[in-house]
Amino acid sequence: MTTKTTPPLVAPAPVPRQDTTRRNIGWGIGLLALVAVHWVAVGSTDFYVERLVAGWSNIVSFFAEAVPPDLDWDTVIRPGLDGLLTTLWIGLLGTTFSVPFAIVLAMGAARTVTSNRLVYQACRSILSFLRAVPDIVFALILVTAVGLGPFAGVMALILHNTGVMGKLWAEAVEDTDQGPQTALRTAGASRLQQLAHATVPMSLPQITGLLLYRFDVNVRSSLVLGLVGAGGIGLLINRSIKTFQFDEMFTYIIMVLILVVLVDQFSAWLRRRL
Structure with missing residues (x-):
């Protein structure tokens, strides 16, 4: 017994050949x-x-002088630990003290929050300037103004981190779902209420993750700031290089590596708990 096949109602259209010559040339x-x-x-x-x-x-000679590292407690390890803690505190304060400035500028630089174009452009310009000037340049200027020491390093990180973190937070706020904010606005909520009950809670996980990331970066940046006189273990590394004490320098580098790993592990642990 044979079955009759129903012809298709619409004949399949032939697939046009694509001319890829122009694309390949491009x-x-x-x-x-x-x-x-x-x-x-x-x-x-x-x-x-x-x-x-x-x-x-020359590289072989350098490592031959650096290995084994100098592990003298009084002249190397204890000053290194003090410098390492100073480096950590510089990174911490440079991150946390920039939060109020970054959050205000981020809200002003987010299109979904700020309707005033003048305020929007002003906040964007400030963030662009702070982000464009490297933290080491801020440190050089501040060391000249206030002298050597960790204070210049903290201020340099506050200025630069405000620009970077404000930019990242503004983009995070713009990328959040605008449904809750629109609903609150329709219900008659003020702009401050919309921020407090919709915008900030929706973007808080991403904001927190970016904050922890910047803390990790700032701890490493504070090491470089020490090379220009802004305090911390970077200052000890610079002194060891200038005096050709490469075994001391290698010890300080190992200590920095341990600190970076610990900060990275702490940040990862904290992200999992949030």
Whole structure:
């Protein structure tokens, strides 16, 4: 017994052939331009691997002087621990003291929060300036103004971190679901009530994660700030390099590595608990 097949009501349309020639030419031109830019960059920076090979003996001599590390308690370990704690405190204060400024500027720089274009552009401009100037430049200026020490490092991190964190928080606020805020606005809630009951609670997990990330980054940045006189263990590393005490320097680097790992583990643990 044979069954009759019902012909399709609509005949399948043939798939048009795509002309990929123009797209392939575009990709080829883009790739050639990328290679040309890198070629110019390598020539301008003298980035030649043979120079590293030629200086291999100097690298070996450096590590021969750095290993084993100097583990003297009175002259190396104890000052290193004090400097390490100072570095941690600089990173902590530079992060937490920038929170009030960053949150105010972030709300002003978020389109979904600020309707006044003048306020929006002003907050964006301030964040762009603070973000564009590196923290080490702020530290150099502040060391000249207030002298050597951790205070200059904390202030430098506050200024730079306000710009970076304010920008990240503004984007986090803009990316949140606007449904609850719209519902509160429709119900007659004020702008402050919308922020307190909708915008901030919705974006709080992302804001907290970015805050912990910036704390991790600022602890590492505070090490570099010490190299320009802003206190911390970076100051000890700079002194060891200038006096050619590479075994001391290696000890301080090991201590910094331990601190970075501990801060990273603490941040990961705290994120899991939030």
